[in-house]
Amino acid sequence: xxxxxxxxxxxQELLTATHRVISERGIAGAxxxxxxxxAALSPGSILYYFESFEELVTAAVESAMEEFGDxxxxxxxxxADPITGLCQMVEAGIPERISDELRIVYEVSSVLxxxxxxxxxxxxxxxxxxxxxxxxxxxxxxxxxxRPVMEEAxxxxxxxxxxxxxxxxxxxxxxxxxxxxxxxxxRFAEAALGCTLLPATPDDTLEPLxxxxxx
Amino acid sequence: xxxxxxxxxxxQELLTATHRVISERGIAGAxxxxxxxxAALSPGSILYYFESFEELVTAAVESAMEEFGDxxxxxxxxxADPITGLCQMVEAGIPERISDELRIVYEVSSVLxxxxxxxxxxxxxxxxxxxxxxxxxxxxxxxxxxRPVMEEAxxxxxxxxxxxxxxxxxxxxxxxxxxxxxxxxxRFAEAALGCTLLPATPDDTLEPLxxxxxx
Amino acid sequence: xxxxxxxxxxxQELLTATHRVISERGIAGAxxxxxxxxAALSPGSILYYFESFEELVTAAVESAMEEFGDxxxxxxxxxADPITGLCQMVEAGIPERISDELRIVYEVSSVLxxxxxxxxxxxxxxxxxxxxxxxxxxxxxxxxxxRPVMEEAxxxxxxxxxxxxxxxxxxxxxxxxxxxxxxxxxRFAEAALGCTLLPATPDDTLEPLxxxxxx
Amino acid sequence: xxxxxxxxxxxQELLTATHRVISERGIAGAxxxxxxxxAALSPGSILYYFESFEELVTAAVESAMEEFGDxxxxxxxxxADPITGLCQMVEAGIPERISDELRIVYEVSSVLxxxxxxxxxxxxxxxxxxxxxxxxxxxxxxxxxxRPVMEEAxxxxxxxxxxxxxxxxxxxxxxxxxxxxxxxxxRFAEAALGCTLLPATPDDTLEPLxxxxxx
DNA sequence: GATGAATGAGGATTCATTCAT
DNA sequence: GATGAATGAATCCTCATTCAT
Numbered sequence: 001x002x003x004x005x006x007x008x009x010x011x012q013e014l015l016t017a018t019h020r021v022i023s024e025r026g027i028a029g030a031x032x033x034x035x036x037x038x039a040a041l042s043p044g045s046i047l048y049y050f051e052s053f054e055e056l057v058t059a060a061v062e063s064a065m066e067e068f069g070d071x072x073x074x075x076x077x078x079x080a081d082p083i084t085g086l087c088q089m090v091e092a093g094i095p096e097r098i099s100d101e102l103r104i105v106y107e108v109s110s111v112l113x114x115x116x117x118x119x120x121x122x123x124x125x126x127x128x129x130x131x132x133x134x135x136x137x138x139x140x141x142x143x144x145x146x147r148p149v150m151e152e153a154x155x156x157x158x159x160x161x162x163x164x165x166x167x168x169x170x171x172x173x174x175x176x177x178x179x180x181x182x183x184x185x186x187r188f189a190e191a192a193l194g195c196t197l198l199p200a201t202p203d204d205t206l207e208p209l210x211x212x213x214x215x
Numbered sequence: 216x217x218x219x220x221x222x223x224x225x226x227q228e229l230l231t232a233t234h235r236v237i238s239e240r241g242i243a244g245a246x247x248x249x250x251x252x253x254a255a256l257s258p259g260s261i262l263y264y265f266e267s268f269e270e271l272v273t274a275a276v277e278s279a280m281e282e283f284g285d286x287x288x289x290x291x292x293x294x295a296d297p298i299t300g301l302c303q304m305v306e307a308g309i310p311e312r313i314s315d316e317l318r319i320v321y322e323v324s325s326v327l328x329x330x331x332x333x334x335x336x337x338x339x340x341x342x343x344x345x346x347x348x349x350x351x352x353x354x355x356x357x358x359x360x361x362r363p364v365m366e367e368a369x370x371x372x373x374x375x376x377x378x379x380x381x382x383x384x385x386x387x388x389x390x391x392x393x394x395x396x397x398x399x400x401x402r403f404a405e406a407a408l409g410c411t412l413l414p415a416t417p418d419d420t421l422e423p424l425x426x427x428x429x430x
Numbered sequence: 431x432x433x434x435x436x437x438x439x440x441x442q443e444l445l446t447a448t449h450r451v452i453s454e455r456g457i458a459g460a461x462x463x464x465x466x467x468x469a470a471l472s473p474g475s476i477l478y479y480f481e482s483f484e485e486l487v488t489a490a491v492e493s494a495m496e497e498f499g500d501x502x503x504x505x506x507x508x509x510a511d512p513i514t515g516l517c518q519m520v521e522a523g524i525p526e527r528i529s530d531e532l533r534i535v536y537e538v539s540s541v542l543x544x545x546x547x548x549x550x551x552x553x554x555x556x557x558x559x560x561x562x563x564x565x566x567x568x569x570x571x572x573x574x575x576x577r578p579v580m581e582e583a584x585x586x587x588x589x590x591x592x593x594x595x596x597x598x599x600x601x602x603x604x605x606x607x608x609x610x611x612x613x614x615x616x617r618f619a620e621a622a623l624g625c626t627l628l629p630a631t632p633d634d635t636l637e638p639l640x641x642x643x644x645x
Numbered sequence: 646x647x648x649x650x651x652x653x654x655x656x657q658e659l660l661t662a663t664h665r666v667i668s669e670r671g672i673a674g675a676x677x678x679x680x681x682x683x684a685a686l687s688p689g690s691i692l693y694y695f696e697s698f699e700e701l702v703t704a705a706v707e708s709a710m711e712e713f714g715d716x717x718x719x720x721x722x723x724x725a726d727p728i729t730g731l732c733q734m735v736e737a738g739i740p741e742r743i744s745d746e747l748r749i750v751y752e753v754s755s756v757l758x759x760x761x762x763x764x765x766x767x768x769x770x771x772x773x774x775x776x777x778x779x780x781x782x783x784x785x786x787x788x789x790x791x792r793p794v795m796e797e798a799x800x801x802x803x804x805x806x807x808x809x810x811x812x813x814x815x816x817x818x819x820x821x822x823x824x825x826x827x828x829x830x831x832r833f834a835e836a837a838l839g840c841t842l843l844p845a846t847p848d849d850t851l852e853p854l855x856x857x858x859x860x
Numbered sequence: 861g862a863t864g865a866a867t868g869a870g871g872a873t874t875c876a877t878t879c880a881t
Numbered sequence: 882g883a884t885g886a887a888t889g890a891a892t893c894c895t896c897a898t899t900c901a902t
Contacts, residue, residue: 006885010886026326028243031870032871032873033870041887042888043872043873044874045887047872049886052872109383110321110326112386113387119387126384150402154399154402158402158403161376161381161396164380164383165376166376168383169376171327172337172338184373184376185373187369188403188406191364191403191406222861225861246895247896247897248896258864258896259864259898260862260863261897263863267898436882456758458673461875462876462877463876471884473877474878474884475882476876477877478883483877541673541755542813546819552817580832584828584829587826587829588807588829588830588832591811591826592806592807592810595805595806595807595813596806598810598813599806601757602757602768604764611806613799617795617803618837620795621794621795621833621837622833651865652864655865676892678891678892686866687868688893689869689894692893693864697893697894
């Protein structure tokens, strides 16, 4: 019993170490030795806790994706109203400091062709993300603050896609285009949902938008 | 002199072979042996023409991205009018049969963090793609067929981002969601440009769009 | 004192578990973990009772060979008459269902060169088997049912050798040549001992044997 | 062309090195490193010539068995008459100095259960050996020097079995029982074939045999 | 110019053994 | 007494790279 608890604890430590390693060095750079070093353990010990290294990586990836999805759902649940909820979602979806989990999501997405075992989890995560946005959109629509000009599903999918793309771009830390990307995504949301999410920013030369979006 | 010509020719052959290999087996699956087999050359010879295998891969990736950008530009140049041009661009940007070059673009995007040498080329390609869409948008706006509801740059960047994200999703060949993704991107373009690109599809419950988007 | 008794008991349990494992998975497949699983003990405990895993295997092999020899001797002791005793011995020596002990004997025979520690036990077992057959032959000769045409020792050794060879062949479970092998060994016994052990089988064209072996 | 020749040569060298290693350390003791050391090559080079280490071992085993069978067949072909041919066959079948090839035959026989890939080759070799003895027996029978008292096949199979068993016993180099084993096998042949192969040896207490075999 | 033989570092994995608890 | 965590040496295998020819 105690033993099992301790064992579970160690496995969790190894999952965390694997998160770090994947986040820092990518899925291709994750090796038994790298994880072992991270966890201050010998390579042999990693295989003592997990049948194979692949199993460890799979478990790490799945837990990361699950955790990421959970966080997004919690964010929506905590939102005060649809407008701020939407802004928070987009801000968090194109984050300043990319979390280990999100980095892993990107890593695994980009490696899908070679590692079919992740397809199910990735597809599931995407469904979850779309579902979260659909719930948010429905909430806002029913509240009357959103007036969608296209299908709910289309908006949700486009938002997720924009987040994915802009998030991927931000993996390159050399340029800080994040505020720009967030604004782009929110501009789409404004147009698609018929609402105002951004202040009129004169220095952004947004006159056309300004005129249309503030009737 | 002659020697140099021949050498350049061989290098080009190797670049092409590398394109094929990366496209078929991914960047992770690209090995000296694989390229050598493709080029009907010996593994040793690859390193005779390129300092290292990494250098070859880098060169191949850059040329692929350049070629991809050129093709996009040519597509716009050949467009008859802004509307069909836009549709063609999006259709080609989320393609049915992914070309070797595009596949490489996706492959390299996903390993950007580990290979900083690709950052410049990727950033350059993105700028080119955005510029192409901006030219298209300006053309349509000046012709009066587009009535943009947000900044030209924002629309262009969002279109590129949507193409990237949906293209990445399609790397997983198990689901054929391509028509769906193309439609999503075009719906965004319709909303952002105040134009009609898609037929009204009754079973898609798109009434709100019809009413709102054509004031 | 009690402790010692308990310890001996445990060691015996481990020997039995090792028998099973070797019999099922071969000497090469015998590992600390496999034995520990069989004995419902932890791997660490095995090394608590035996200095090394090799020591355990050696002890297991020796006890298996001893047990096998004992069984053969008991078989002879229980025989009603020399003829049926001989048939029973050969039948049991090329057995249908190989016992754990016999399998271990075969296993160990095949690794003799690498494990000199087994040589003494193997030699001893062979001597015992030969002695058993010699006793049987002498019994039959004195009863008048056997009329040996060669040295008693030669017959005994050849019988043991035939059993060993045919038993080894049967380790390959893909072909069921056992009845054939038993018949071969008995044919030798008939010729060497001048007796009849097998029915005359017309389709076997054994006329010469019938005519020549009963002068 | 030249290259292929050189390559074949190297492969042959590796096969020979593998023969040595298996012969000296057994199949279980054969490792990439061991063969590499023998061949004065790096471990990586072994896998350069053979797809996998298992492939090398399989090839080595098969060539050893083939070579062994060939040698036996040649021995028979060179025999002057059936009697001396038989004696030579048995002498060679229970050899003084066990050749690498024969040692490998024993090794592989004893490991059949775990390595099913060898079953076919082993079965084939046994068939060849039996066939050789059958040819010899038929030759002697037709010449009138053999008067078989049992089926030709039975005699042949028993001879092969005796050789196998006695050869296995001789893997233990500590006891020199070889002359004894040869004599045992020949005694069986004498009885089964109704011929005389051994001189009457007074110090062997062979009176019964002596009387019968020298009419 | 071009080859292919050869290497060596690194990959995951297995497993007998040690040892603190 | 007994455990299971942890190790380290060994296993086969991959692959970019070097170099004599």
